[in-house]
Amino acid sequence: MNKCMNCGSDVQSDANFCPVCGKPVSAADNSAQNAAQQNPVHNASVIPDTEPKSRLLAGVLGLLLGGLGIHNFYLGNTTRGVIQILVTCITCGIGAIWGFVEGILILCRQINSDGYGRPLKNDC
Numbered sequence: 001m002n003k004c005m006n007c008g009s010d011v012q013s014d015a016n017f018c019p020v021c022g023k024p025v026s027a028a029d030n031s032a033q034n035a036a037q038q039n040p041v042h043n044a045s046v047i048p049d050t051e052p053k054s055r056l057l058a059g060v061l062g063l064l065l066g067g068l069g070i071h072n073f074y075l076g077n078t079t080r081g082v083i084q085i086l087v088t089c090i091t092c093g094i095g096a097i098w099g100f101v102e103g104i105l106i107l108c109r110q111i112n113s114d115g116y117g118r119p120l121k122n123d124c
């Protein structure tokens, strides 16, 4: 005896269709095989294969040059670094506090990943 994949009824082994619901008994097996044969999705990796970024260097860069977004360029946050430069220029330097605070957050382990989501190297 086989089981109907559609309604669960018992079906004769030599029957091609379920006597209760009329569905082809072997249909479910075929669809499962087709699904398994589909190509797996390839996720193209855009993360550069480099050493983990230094927390100490990123933090010090933020403290000293935060207004220029240097630490964000170092961490791969290019867009944020560019915005930081613009904010510093527009605010005549006041906006540099943003980068300075980020430097503190990096050193205090409140920021723990680089621009690619990889953990920072805890060298301080």
Ligand SMILES: [Zn+2]
Residues within 6 Å of the ligand: 004, 005, 006, 007, 008, 009, 018, 019, 020, 021, 022, 023
């Ligand atoms: Zn059935």
